[in-house]
Amino acid sequence: xxxxxQSPRYKIIEKKQPVAFWCNPISGxxxxxxxxxxxxxxxxxxxxxxxxxxxxxxxxxKDRFSAERLKGVDSTLKIQPAELGDxxxxxxxSSIQGETYNEQFFGPGTRLTVL
Amino acid sequence: xxxxEEDPQxxxxxxxxxxxxxxxxxTSINNLQWYRQNSGRGLVHLILIRSNExxxxxxxxxxxxxxxxxxxxxxxxxxxxxxxxxxxxxxASIQGAQKLVFGQGTRLTINP
Numbered sequence: 001x002x003x004x005x006q007s008p009r010y011k012i013i014e015k016k017q018p019v020a021f022w023c024n025p026i027s028g029x030x031x032x033x034x035x036x037x038x039x040x041x042x043x044x045x046x047x048x049x050x051x052x053x054x055x056x057x058x059x060x061x062k063d064r065f066s067a068e069r070l071k072g073v074d075s076t077l078k079i080q081p082a083e084l085g086d087x088x089x090x091x092x093x094s095s096i097q098g099e100t101y102n103e104q105f106f107g108p109g110t111r112l113t114v115l
Numbered sequence: 116x117x118x119x120e121e122d123p124q125x126x127x128x129x130x131x132x133x134x135x136x137x138x139x140x141x142t143s144i145n146n147l148q149w150y151r152q153n154s155g156r157g158l159v160h161l162i163l164i165r166s167n168e169x170x171x172x173x174x175x176x177x178x179x180x181x182x183x184x185x186x187x188x189x190x191x192x193x194x195x196x197x198x199x200x201x202x203x204x205x206x207a208s209i210q211g212a213q214k215l216v217f218g219q220g221t222r223l224t225i226n227p
């Protein structure tokens with residue numbers, strides 16, 4: 001069974017440029033998460049989807065970040081424009097909706113470097 | 116902001132020794148989970164302990180939970196070089212068990 005797939009794995013851009021990350025969760029997992037992980041820190045939730053609905057986006061900086069999950073399967077996270085402080089690893093995870101004790105399955109992440 | 120605080124931030128031991136990592140948290144929880152992250156990889160779920168459990172085992176892993184002290188510990192016995200990784204605790208609150216809040220992690224190095 002394929003795990004969570006993310007692309008690209010690495011991205012280097014100049015500040016003020018846009019960037020997009022893509023995630024395909026495990027088949028059958030209705031819940032999808034986007035996390036930001038700074039160096040030496042644990043992941044911090046940006047947004048959580050239940051199917052196509054964003055049920056928790058309180059930590060998403062909405063002035064420059066946006067996300068979508070139009071068909072309730074794969075998802076795209078966008079930053080426009082990128083700032084130097086956005087350099088981090090962006091992790092996608094998925095889990096089975098409705099499970100009280102949710103184990104999350106993580107993708108390998110996209111390492112973003114903003115120059 | 117991150118709820119969990121992990122101790123120590125870094126731990127280096129010899130292969131074969133036991134490794135103990137601690138996690139403290141602030142709010143009431145539904146469950147607490149431990150994850151491992153190898154360098155450049157995503158996180159991998161290790162073990163989940165519910166708020167009404169005090170101890171749980173999985174292979175060489177032993178997790179304890181003390182809800183009165185709001186703390187948990189992860190013990191890895193008979194460590195191997197392949198255990199070298201960062202280990203994170205994550206808490207799911209009573210209000211929202213679908214949301215995990217991660218600690219800053221413990222970087223474990225096993226020396227051969």
